[in-house]
Amino acid sequence: MTFYIPKGMDERVAKPTDREIAKYGRREFLYALGALGASAVAAGCGGGDGNGNGCYTPTCPTQTYTVAGSIRGTYDNKMVAPVTVRFGDKSQDSNSGNYSLIVNGGVYNPTVNGGVVQRVRNNVNIEGNTRLDLDALDKGVNVNHYREIGMGIGSPGALMNQNGRSYRLPDGVQPRVIVVRDAGVNADRYAAIDQARSVFGEITNGILNSVNIEYVDSATSNLPDGAIVVDFRSGTIFLAAPTKRNGFYLVNSIVHASDSNSLDFNVYRNTMKHEFCHAIGFDHATNDQSIMNSGTVLANNRMPSQDDIDAGVLKYKRLGGHELDETQDKD
Numbered sequence: 138m139t140f141y142i143p144k145g146m147d148e149r150v151a152k153p154t155d156r157e158i159a160k161y162g163r164r165e166f167l168y169a170l171g172a173l174g175a176s177a178v179a180a181g182c183g184g185g186d187g188n189g190n191g192c193y194t195p196t197c198p199t200q201t202y203t204v205a206g207s208i209r210g211t212y213d214n215k216m217v218a219p220v221t222v223r224f225g226d227k228s229q230d231s232n233s234g235n236y237s238l239i240v241n242g243g244v245y246n247p248t249v250n251g252g253v254v255q256r257v258r259n260n261v262n263i264e265g266n267t268r269l270d271l272d273a274l275d276k277g278v279n280v281n282h283y284r285e286i287g288m289g290i291g292s293p294g295a296l297m298n299q300n301g302r303s304y305r306l307p308d309g310v311q312p313r314v315i316v317v318r319d320a321g322v323n324a325d326r327y328a329a330i331d332q333a334r335s336v337f338g339e340i341t342n343g344i345l346n347s348v349n350i351e352y353v354d355s356a357t358s359n360l361p362d363g364a365i366v367v368d369f370r371s372g373t374i375f376l377a378a379p380t381k382r383n384g385f386y387l388v389n390s391i392v393h394a395s396d397s398n399s400l401d402f403n404v405y406r407n408t409m410k411h412e413f414c415h416a417i418g419f420d421h422a423t424n425d426q427s428i429m430n431s432g433t434v435l436a437n438n439r440m441p442s443q444d445d446i447d448a449g450v451l452k453y454k455r456l457g458g459h460e461l462d463e464t465q466d467k468d
């Protein structure tokens with residue numbers, strides 16, 4: 138299994154990924170990187186005279202570049218306006234969703250602010266005329282929390298994304314919980330697992346929904362898409378792991394549940410909720426109010442938190458969205 142590996146510091150330059158090239162076209166990036174000749178490079182010291190006589194050293198006088206793009210909704214890719222786009226002390230109010238600013242070369246944390254939308258990108262290196270489209274998120278979304286539990290960026294766990302797209306169930310596929318019976322497990326353990334299925338709808342605000350629970354006497358090998366097989370293991374160890382992936386899709390998973398009949402019912406159910414969230418693509422959180430915090434989840438019956446729900450909706454509603462924005466922030 139290959140996880141997305143964040144690019145190193147030496148690649149901080151806004152170098153296009155294959156996906157970006159597919160999205161914007163190679164010519165646009167060549168333009169952005171100043172590779173199409175003097176006419177494509179901002180006037181001034183950094184552009185040189187077109188004959189290789191330019192000034193390119195850090196001691197040059199400050200260079201200015203044009204950075205331009207559009208602000209688009211993360212769910213529908215439609216232009217969002219009005220918005221204010223800011224790069225350092227330069228900002229523009231846009232009524233169209235397009236922006237164009239002339240800024241000094243350097244590293245920026247550009248922001249987008251509208252009535253109900255936000256976007257912050259970190260460490261964007263402007264060293265030439267640059268095209269930078271930004272997707273707008275709902276203002277209330279805790280973006281850092283989404284990056285942790287939705288994509289595994291900065292979380293105390295593995296990265297839950299594949300080439301910048303967060304792991305999730307295949308489009309339109311619902312989770313199917315299939316429990317492998319164990320004669321030594323009491324009925325209330327099954328009841329706790331049954332109740333824990335509510336988390337699919339809770340954390341995605343109804344986008345996912347587990348209608349039925351299925352029981353089998355032994356694990357089957359021919360699993361349907363979305364299958365989450367639950368089996369029992371001795372002791373109090375719970376674990377979730379994907380068993381089949383297709384790109385960034387989690388096709389099916391297994392959850393090992395404790396066979397303990399003495400573990401508190403609510404603790405047992407809440408732990409299963411946490412494991413079910415792993416099974417649909419969520420990683421651990423540092424926020425101790427989160428269902429994905431492995432330390433505080435057990436006794437908290439209010440889980441998932443509002444930040445968890447916002448992250449769940451973003452993960453499952455943002456199909457085909459601009460998730461590279463999140464990984465690029467960590468370049």
Ligand SMILES: [Zn+2]
Nearest residue numbers: 411415421431
């Ligand atoms: Zn966990």
